[in-house]
Amino acid sequence: MHDPIVTFEQVTKSYDGRTRVVEALDLRLARGEFLTMLGPSGSGKTTTLMMLAGFEDPTSGTITLEGKKLNHVPAHRRGIGMVFQNYALFPHMTVAENLVFPLQMHGVPKAEIEPKVKRALEMVRLPHLRDRKPTQLSGGQQQRVAVARALVYGPKLVLMDEPLGALDKQLREELQLEIKHLHEELGVTIVYVTHDQSEALTMSDRIAVFHHGRVQQLATPAELYERPANAFVASFIGENNRFNGTLAARDGTACRVRLSGGEEVAAAIEADLAVGAPVVLSVRPERVAIGAHVSADNCFAAELLEVIYLGDHCKLRLRVAGSEAFIAKVPAGDPATIAPRGTPLTVAWPAQACRAIPPLD
Amino acid sequence: MAISRNNLLAAGLIAPLFVVVVASFIVPLLVTLYTAIGNPEVRQTLPLTTGALRDWNGEGLPPEAAFAAVIAELAQAQEGQAIGQLSRRLNFEQTGLRTLLLKTARAKETLAAPYRESLVALDTRWGDTELWQLLKRNTGTLTPLFLLRSLDLTLTPAGSVAQAPKEDAVFLPLFARTFVISFWVTVLCVVIGYPVAYTLSTLSQRAANIGMALVLVPFWTSILVRTTAWFILLQREGPVNALLRGLSIVDEPVTMIFTRFAVYVAMVHVLLPFVVLPLYSVMKGLDPVYLRAAASLGAPPWQRFLRVYLPMTMPGVAAGGLMVFMLSVGFYITPALVGGPNDQMVSYFIAFFTNQTINWGMAAALACLLLLMTGILVGVARLVVPGFRLGSVSP
Numbered sequence: 001m002h003d004p005i006v007t008f009e010q011v012t013k014s015y016d017g018r019t020r021v022v023e024a025l026d027l028r029l030a031r032g033e034f035l036t037m038l039g040p041s042g043s044g045k046t047t048t049l050m051m052l053a054g055f056e057d058p059t060s061g062t063i064t065l066e067g068k069k070l071n072h073v074p075a076h077r078r079g080i081g082m083v084f085q086n087y088a089l090f091p092h093m094t095v096a097e098n099l100v101f102p103l104q105m106h107g108v109p110k111a112e113i114e115p116k117v118k119r120a121l122e123m124v125r126l127p128h129l130r131d132r133k134p135t136q137l138s139g140g141q142q143q144r145v146a147v148a149r150a151l152v153y154g155p156k157l158v159l160m161d162e163p164l165g166a167l168d169k170q171l172r173e174e175l176q177l178e179i180k181h182l183h184e185e186l187g188v189t190i191v192y193v194t195h196d197q198s199e200a201l202t203m204s205d206r207i208a209v210f211h212h213g214r215v216q217q218l219a220t221p222a223e224l225y226e227r228p229a230n231a232f233v234a235s236f237i238g239e240n241n242r243f244n245g246t247l248a249a250r251d252g253t254a255c256r257v258r259l260s261g262g263e264e265v266a267a268a269i270e271a272d273l274a275v276g277a278p279v280v281l282s283v284r285p286e287r288v289a290i291g292a293h294v295s296a297d298n299c300f301a302a303e304l305l306e307v308i309y310l311g312d313h314c315k316l317r318l319r320v321a322g323s324e325a326f327i328a329k330v331p332a333g334d335p336a337t338i339a340p341r342g343t344p345l346t347v348a349w350p351a352q353a354c355r356a357i358p359p360l361d
Numbered sequence: 362m363a364i365s366r367n368n369l370l371a372a373g374l375i376a377p378l379f380v381v382v383v384a385s386f387i388v389p390l391l392v393t394l395y396t397a398i399g400n401p402e403v404r405q406t407l408p409l410t411t412g413a414l415r416d417w418n419g420e421g422l423p424p425e426a427a428f429a430a431v432i433a434e435l436a437q438a439q440e441g442q443a444i445g446q447l448s449r450r451l452n453f454e455q456t457g458l459r460t461l462l463l464k465t466a467r468a469k470e471t472l473a474a475p476y477r478e479s480l481v482a483l484d485t486r487w488g489d490t491e492l493w494q495l496l497k498r499n500t501g502t503l504t505p506l507f508l509l510r511s512l513d514l515t516l517t518p519a520g521s522v523a524q525a526p527k528e529d530a531v532f533l534p535l536f537a538r539t540f541v542i543s544f545w546v547t548v549l550c551v552v553i554g555y556p557v558a559y560t561l562s563t564l565s566q567r568a569a570n571i572g573m574a575l576v577l578v579p580f581w582t583s584i585l586v587r588t589t590a591w592f593i594l595l596q597r598e599g600p601v602n603a604l605l606r607g608l609s610i611v612d613e614p615v616t617m618i619f620t621r622f623a624v625y626v627a628m629v630h631v632l633l634p635f636v637v638l639p640l641y642s643v644m645k646g647l648d649p650v651y652l653r654a655a656a657s658l659g660a661p662p663w664q665r666f667l668r669v670y671l672p673m674t675m676p677g678v679a680a681g682g683l684m685v686f687m688l689s690v691g692f693y694i695t696p697a698l699v700g701g702p703n704d705q706m707v708s709y710f711i712a713f714f715t716n717q718t719i720n721w722g723m724a725a726a727l728a729c730l731l732l733l734m735t736g737i738l739v740g741v742a743r744l745v746v747p748g749f750r751l752g753s754v755s756p
Binding site: 075105 | 648650651653654655656657658659660661662664665668669672673675
């Protein structure tokens with residue numbers, strides 16, 4: 001990637017000098033991309049965002065924006081827009097005044113302020129609320145105003161710190177699409193922090209999965225889902241069935257894994273692992289075929305333990321190869337969903353749908 | 362059933378407080394209001410005279426019956442000691458009336474009918490229509506005189522309102538002085554207290570506790586003790602002058618005690634915690650995310666302070682400032698101890714009228730006007746100062 005807008009080079013952050021909240025982070029952001037930092041709380045994603053915004057200083061390493069070193073540049077001179085989880089709209093100002101504020105701070109000429117405020121409010125479809133105080137708005141409206149405020153002065157980079165975390169599910173999904181569309185229209189670079197994997201999959205060009213202060217994998221949503229780099233990523237993104245085993249044989253990207261119960265499974269492998277290494281097998285529930293006459297690279301006898309009805313599909317909990325938590329996703333009308341508990345079934349999945357990945361250290 | 366029992370319980374729980382509020386606040390307030398306009402002395406001490414003057418039209422001299430009644434009742438009042446109150450009351454209306462009344466009461470035996478002639482012979486003032494007009498005016502149950510006097514106005518014998526004589530016109534300047542001193546004390550407290558509260562709000566919990574104790578220990582100390590301490594510190598031969606001379610800043614001791622300066626120093630010191638505490642709590646509750654948001658929007662530190670921090674802490678400024686102002690307006694001990702004669706405030710005169718001249722009407726009138734003026738000023742402040750209206754800033 002040449003001409004990245006933001007780079008992190010060996011950035012480390014530690015508050016107490018011992019525990020590293022962020023460790024040796026290397027990251028390059030392409031101009032105009034939507035990058036999501038995804039991870040559980042305490043994984044270092046928010047700290048990384050705060051270092052980029054200028055509210056935290058890296059303990060070591062360098063952050064650059066547009067090729068310029070950011071260390072010791074105060075937050076208000078970075079020209080980076082930010083949207084906060086609790087909106088942080090100024091309660092003593094009206095909606096319009098909240099939008100005027102950044103324009104004044106950036107020395108926008110008086111005559112240009114009003115048209116910009118108007119455009120920004122139209123962008124988030126709230127021109128009728130310009131004279132309201134933030135406390136008079138709903139959560140969704142407040143967050144739209146916060147987004148408009150972060151974008152109104154035209155920053156090239158906007159950071160969003162779990163902006164939808166306080167909203168209910170339906171509103172969250174609506175705003176996810178809105179933010180995504182704004183990103184596409186404006187071409188602005190967005191760094192988005194969330195712990196919600198479906199939000200990350202919906203919105204992002206690329207996702208950086210954080211865990212223990214390190215980026216576990218940086219990839220497109222599809223790649224992250226289909227080819228997780230390690231057990232943490234596999235478990236954090238989407239549902240999966242996991243088996244512990246050892247690498248029994250390997251031929252390029254194809255391999256055979258021996259499970260603890262002695263069964264052998266054909267799988268795909270990318271990680272740099274030698275025969276005999278412990279691995280985790282990950283199988284996505286929707287890639288599992290089920291029934292009496294299925295066949296694939298891997299076929300196992302299974303026993304139906306539970307049917308979980310979810311409207312458009314059902315989840316079957318099965319006993320497979322010693323595991324009692326094996327989940328398979330089937331369409332709602334599948335005969336297996338009306339089978340009584342204890343029915344013997346066969347499950348099968350192709351070798352490509354089953355990935356051998358390094359276990360989490 | 363359960364609801365009404367709960368209501369009864371709630372009413373029972375607040376009943377003691379309600380009784381205390383009524384007994385210690387509402388009743389005294391009403392009594393004070395009444396004392397400011399009540400006019401019982403003439404009616405109670407001279408009931409017959411009051412009756413005799415009822416039909417007099419105020420021209421010439423009243424009928425003989427009034428002269429007879431006033432002699433009899435004054436003499437009777439002297440025996441019952443009620444003459445003191447009456448003569449004090451009327452002497453306030455017109456200087457010299459005390460001697461006239463006492464003289465008349467003592468002379469009862471020497472006076473004979475027709476009383477009109479013998480009274481005028483005793484003292485020519487009894488032949489003065491204005492004296493009788495004054496008496497007749499005060500047979501009413503209420504009088505505006507105390508309130509008028511408190512506003513440097515007076516009543517002419519004919520009953521119209523006029524400017525009070527210059528030597529009595531001290532109260533409007535007194536009110537003005539009271540509010541000016543209170544205003545500057547409030548401003549000084551806010552200006553000094555704001556950075557203190559800010560610093561406390563940024564300290565670690567441990568350091569903040571120590572800092573808070575430093576603010577609170579003086580707060581828990583009696584006002585009298587703190588004021589007396591300033592009295593000692595600011596004396597001519599006191600430590601402050603010793604220090605100034607020791608550092609060769611001044612050659613001669615500076616007069617600080619019994620000046621306006623001393624009043625300001627001592628009052629600000631006494632009242633500072635009242636502005637620090639509410640400011641601290643508002644600042645502590647202010648989510649720092651607002652300042653981060655302002656920074657991310659391009660605001661340099663001083664703009665973050667002016668445009669975000671200051672407006673959002675205005676409720677604290679308003680609450681603290683209001684408290685300091687209200688308390689200042691009623692300050693008595695501190696100006697009395699460390700101030701000069703020209704630094705005394707309304708409360709000093711309320712105490713003066715209550716304790717020295719036993720003129721409760723004036724004391725009550727001054728108190729009522731002080732309450733009214735303070736109420737008006739606070740009402741205006743509510744409209745003008747933004748922090749008052751911005752009642753709730755919840756992050």
